[in-house]
Amino acid sequence: LTCVESVRKKCLFVTDSARDLGLERFDVFRGRAELFAEDAAATKEFDLASSRGVGRPAESLPLIFPLLRAGGLARVYVPLSEVETAEKDGSALGWELVESFGSALAPIVVQSWRKR
Secondary structure (H helix, E strand, O other): OEEEEOOHHHHHHHHHHHHHHOOOOOEEEEOOHHHHHHHHOOOOOEEEEEEOOOOOHHHHHHHHHHHEEEEEEEEEEEEHHHHHHHHHHHHHOOEEEEEEEEEOOEEEEEEEEEEO
16 A cells, blocks of 8 residues: 655654554655656556545546556546536546546545546
8 A cells, every 4th residue: 555645744644544553565655646656657556546636637647547557446536516527538538437426425526437
């Protein structure tokens, strides 16, 4: 499991929480998602990548895809106001929307995408 976070305080919290939970093989990359994608793109080692607060899918999906193994899943959090745009952006990038669900408790939709 790898967490990418640019805020030092959040990195420390996640690291401490993982240790307290006894999680093994857990890494925290302190930096922006764009930098992590550049560093890790050659590996294509992840089955799942999730982004929140990175930007619209047109911005986040190109960062995520190089990190995924073949058939890997990208999960993005999309504000309700941007769902239609996100679906157009994802399709234009060659992604297939495989799941979309929301909650009455939060004004977001979680979308799962696979590269076609």
